[in-house]
Amino acid sequence: MLRERQHRLLYLASAARVGPRQFADLxxxxxxxxxxxxxxxKPEVYVTQSPVVNAYTIGMDAPFIVITSGLYDLMTHDExxxxxxxxxxxxxxxxxxxxxxxxxxxxLAGSLGFLPIGGWALRAIVAALLEWQRKSELSGDRAGxxxxxxxxxxxxxxxxxxxxxxxxxxxxxxxxxxxxxxERSGDMRDGLLKLLNLELxxxxxxxxxxxxxxxWVDAGGYGKVMSGSYPLRVxxxxxxxxxxxxxxxxxxxxxxxxxxxxxxxxxRDGLGGIVDGVGRAATSAADSLGRKINEWRHNPK
Numbered sequence: 001m002l003r004e005r006q007h008r009l010l011y012l013a014s015a016a017r018v019g020p021r022q023f024a025d026l027x028x029x030x031x032x033x034x035x036x037x038x039x040x041x042k043p044e045v046y047v048t049q050s051p052v053v054n055a056y057t058i059g060m061d062a063p064f065i066v067i068t069s070g071l072y073d074l075m076t077h078d079e080x081x082x083x084x085x086x087x088x089x090x091x092x093x094x095x096x097x098x099x100x101x102x103x104x105x106x107x108l109a110g111s112l113g114f115l116p117i118g119g120w121a122l123r124a125i126v127a128a129l130l131e132w133q134r135k136s137e138l139s140g141d142r143a144g145x146x147x148x149x150x151x152x153x154x155x156x157x158x159x160x161x162x163x164x165x166x167x168x169x170x171x172x173x174x175x176x177x178x179x180x181x182x183e184r185s186g187d188m189r190d191g192l193l194k195l196l197n198l199e200l201x202x203x204x205x206x207x208x209x210x211x212x213x214x215x216w217v218d219a220g221g222y223g224k225v226m227s228g229s230y231p232l233r234v235x236x237x238x239x240x241x242x243x244x245x246x247x248x249x250x251x252x253x254x255x256x257x258x259x260x261x262x263x264x265x266x267x268r269d270g271l272g273g274i275v276d277g278v279g280r281a282a283t284s285a286a287d288s289l290g291r292k293i294n295e296w297r298h299n300p301k
Contacts, residue, residue, distance in 0.1 A: 089143020
């Protein structure tokens, strides 16, 4: 709690708070995104002077959004709508809590790196949280697309994050082709190198984010939400953690089964039966864990 207050006071003192009289364009975009995503509250937004192109959401009880001047200057009005929607999605999903935890744990890992056992354990936790954060960025991209409601705009944002402001030098089809080549090229050694490249990244690579967002649209997920088929906030009390955990496990298994990555294909082809059994066991374990959590929620004593 004190840390959250400290962060807010830091940005209140060192950055520009968005409102009707400061960065009014961002304030208007935030209002639009709050309406689209039916957010119960409007988070604070700060613009901080930095050439680094970035935006992030931090805080636990009252998350707030920070946008760097480097990102603000790089994006058009419509592209900023995607960015604001992306960050609002983080705030609504509770991602900011774990992102804040990760930020502190990474600092702690750096200071305790000299401790062999404790350092390894902490690095394992950080690695798991980093993987979770990379997945949360894909969810944020979906929220951003729901707010801007234009896939081309979302793709332009990722292209700028990867290649800079010269959109006249970039091509969306060639950009998507990079993702397909990355996914299927090389051998098992390349697959391992991809894992090493991602290990300490807080965000998925921009090329891959475009590919994942396009897959979601092509699979009908975006159209389903736009047609009104989505969970309602009033039903949160009846939501089942068992269903959520089971669905997450099934999602990861499906992703493994469908991957064209040489390393994943090698493991799948060589150990198919074992991997399939592990996948079923993980799904079953997730379902069981979810049921136990649901029982605890309804019968805490």
